[in-house]
Amino acid sequence: RTEECRESRCGRHGPPIRFPFRRNNIDPDHCGYPGFNLTCHEHHTLLELPAVPLPIQFRVTDIDYNYQSVFISDPENCLPKQLLKLNQSSISPFQFTSSPVELNPSKTYLFSCPPNEFSCPYVAVRDSASGTLLDSGLISCTRMFNTISSVSWSSDPNVWTLQWLKPNCRECEARGKLCKLNNNGTEDAIQCYEPPPKPVSKIYYAAIGVPVGSAVMVLVFYAFFKIYHYFRIKGEDLARVEKFLQDYRAFRPTRFSYADIYRITNHLKDKLGEGTHGAVFKGEVSKEISVAVKILNSMEGDGTEFINEVGTMAKIHHVNVARMLGFCADGLHRALVYDFFPNGSLRNYINPPDNENFLGWERLHHIALGIAKGVEYLHYGCDDRILHFDINPSNVLLDDNFVPKIIDFGLAKLCLKNQSTVSITAAKGTLGYIAPEVLSRNFGNVSYKSDIYSFGLLLLEMIGGRKNMDISVDGTCEILYPGWVYNLFEGRDVHIHFEEGDNNIIKKLATIGLWCIQWNPINRPSMKTVLQMLEGDEDNLTIPPDLFGSTCFTSSNSIVPARFKHLELEAIRE
Numbered sequence: 001r002t003e004e005c006r007e008s009r010c011g012r013h014g015p016p017i018r019f020p021f022r023r024n025n026i027d028p029d030h031c032g033y034p035g036f037n038l039t040c041h042e043h044h045t046l047l048e049l050p051a052v053p054l055p056i057q058f059r060v061t062d063i064d065y066n067y068q069s070v071f072i073s074d075p076e077n078c079l080p081k082q083l084l085k086l087n088q089s090s091i092s093p094f095q096f097t098s099s100p101v102e103l104n105p106s107k108t109y110l111f112s113c114p115p116n117e118f119s120c121p122y123v124a125v126r127d128s129a130s131g132t133l134l135d136s137g138l139i140s141c142t143r144m145f146n147t148i149s150s151v152s153w154s155s156d157p158n159v160w161t162l163q164w165l166k167p168n169c170r171e172c173e174a175r176g177k178l179c180k181l182n183n184n185g186t187e188d189a190i191q192c193y194e195p196p197p198k199p200v201s202k203i204y205y206a207a208i209g210v211p212v213g214s215a216v217m218v219l220v221f222y223a224f225f226k227i228y229h230y231f232r233i234k235g236e237d238l239a240r241v242e243k244f245l246q247d248y249r250a251f252r253p254t255r256f257s258y259a260d261i262y263r264i265t266n267h268l269k270d271k272l273g274e275g276t277h278g279a280v281f282k283g284e285v286s287k288e289i290s291v292a293v294k295i296l297n298s299m300e301g302d303g304t305e306f307i308n309e310v311g312t313m314a315k316i317h318h319v320n321v322a323r324m325l326g327f328c329a330d331g332l333h334r335a336l337v338y339d340f341f342p343n344g345s346l347r348n349y350i351n352p353p354d355n356e357n358f359l360g361w362e363r364l365h366h367i368a369l370g371i372a373k374g375v376e377y378l379h380y381g382c383d384d385r386i387l388h389f390d391i392n393p394s395n396v397l398l399d400d401n402f403v404p405k406i407i408d409f410g411l412a413k414l415c416l417k418n419q420s421t422v423s424i425t426a427a428k429g430t431l432g433y434i435a436p437e438v439l440s441r442n443f444g445n446v447s448y449k450s451d452i453y454s455f456g457l458l459l460l461e462m463i464g465g466r467k468n469m470d471i472s473v474d475g476t477c478e479i480l481y482p483g484w485v486y487n488l489f490e491g492r493d494v495h496i497h498f499e500e501g502d503n504n505i506i507k508k509l510a511t512i513g514l515w516c517i518q519w520n521p522i523n524r525p526s527m528k529t530v531l532q533m534l535e536g537d538e539d540n541l542t543i544p545p546d547l548f549g550s551t552c553f554t555s556s557n558s559i560v561p562a563r564f565k566h567l568e569l570e571a572i573r574e
């Protein structure tokens with residue numbers, strides 16, 4: 001039967017109502033103790049105290065079950081008036097309590113005041129036995145009489161504290177238990193019992209359910225969005241791969257948006273390196289097709305010129321020239337997409353030649369031949385002659401079979417528009433490969449022979465590596481005048497490691513290299529001739545005149561001719 005007597009409240013903020021209190025006309029009789037009836041009225045909890053001639057209703061503001069106290073106020077905010085009515089009446093089963101800290105019980109005086117001056121026409125004043133009587137504010141009031149016994153004042157003058165002694169549930173409450181009438185119905189007999197588990201309220205359900213429900217909804221929406229997004233992206237990816245393959249088969253470059261580039265490169269995650277014209281990232285058009293994406297340093301314009309140039313570059317197809325698979329001209333973003341070559345650049349293998357990456361002279365010879373074929377194609381195989389201007393080991397990539405692929409062709413033209421002239425500063429990394437006439441027009445006109453010069457130095461680097469070119473400190477001279485090569489022909493130590501038989505390849509590459517780096521562009525062979533030399537017998541090759549004889553090919557005894565000094569100064573100044 002205790003289930004029938006669950007704790008309740010009149011309003012959400014009302015005091016808890018449980019034994020010995022019960023709600024009048026709502027809770028069964030056995031839920032409360034006689035005289036402890038409370039009434040709920042408009043969410044207020046009301047307590048009726050017996051008085052003569054009529055009972056008086058007070059509002060219950062709180063109930064302290066541990067101290068068996070009930071805090072009451074007057075609904076009309078005029079407690080002293082009620083005090084007057086209560087005078088002499090019994091308020092059983094309650095009684096006024098004295099404040100436990102109040103050593104001298106107070107007398108309470110009741111004053112009648114002019115109703116127009118006071119909202120409550122009665123004022124109760126507490127005065128200690130020793131004490132001061134009136135405060136001057138009550139001058140217009142008339143003292144009626146010293147009131148009944150001790151009224152218990154709480155800190156709020158509009159609230160009284162009543163106490164009850166019977167039934168005594170203090171012990172039960174102190175032990176965290178509840179109290180009820182004994183089963184035998186004897187009024188005095190009280191027993192404790194365990195409080196039933198609190199029913200989960202609707203508010204609780206709402207408090208927990210709403211956020212949890214919302215979170216689940218958000219998760220479900222998020223999951224739907226992700227699935228939708230996934231399939232949309234997948235669909236776009238498939239469409240892109242399809243388009244890419246179509247273009248690939250038709251030898252057309254695919255145009256990518258910057259968002260595509262961003263996705264292909266997995267948010268520009270895997271950076272392969274950074275060159276003069278921009279950074280290179282690894283990417284994947286699909287699981288099978290890996291690409292390298294060169295994001296060009298930002299450019300101006302609407303991209304029309306860029307697209308035209310790219311159109312020309314895309315027509316270039318040669319086994320030794322990296323194929324441009326696609327491009328991006330989106331806003332100010334410009335990018336070029338190439339096949340990805342996992343073996344990286346030739347520089348990794350020739351510098352120095354005797355390390356573990358050394359490919360062997362046979363293979364290096366093939367690579368030199370491949371590069372020469374690629375350059376020859378750029379010079380003679382296209383509608384317009386394409387000058388590379390930056391042939392060096394970094395711009396030669398090696399595919400799975402170590403077939404060389406020339407990259408960065410056309411970039412000089414593409415990016416020149418932005419850089420006004422060939423920038424020596426920008427091309428610092430490849431300074432040693434730049435033909436004299438590119439540095440100074442005193443040496444002749446810039447032409448396809450400038451690429452021959454760079455190729456010659458690439459050959460010399462392939463055989464000697466930087467080991468023989470001291471590029472530190474005053475290295476410009478050594479790079480431009482690799483006199484050490486002549487030591488090779490004279491059988492002197494040039495730090496090159498080779499076996500018997502390799503000698504011929506090395507000498508062949510050295511001879512061709514020397515022909516290619518002749519000062520006068522007219523004396524340099526064309527790429528067609530270079531190819532014949534590379535493919536022919538080295539015995540038929542003549543060693544070019546020692547153009548370094550009178551120059552600074554060693555750092556210690558160098559004497560630079562006046563005309564070359566001019567070049568040297570100019571090169572350093574830029």
Ligand SMILES: Nc1ncnc2c1ncn2[C@@H]1O[C@H](COP(=O)(O)OP(=O)(O)OP(=O)(O)O)[C@@H](O)[C@H]1O
Binds near residue numbers: 275277279342394408
């Ligand atoms: N298609 C590619 N496959 C694999 N690696 C590549 C590819 N293209 C470029 N790289 C690598 O990216 C890096 C940067 O290349 P990039 O051509 O931009 O600069 P660089 O040749 O080192 O310098 P510069 O532009 O001055 O010649 C290099 O390490 C190069 O090996």
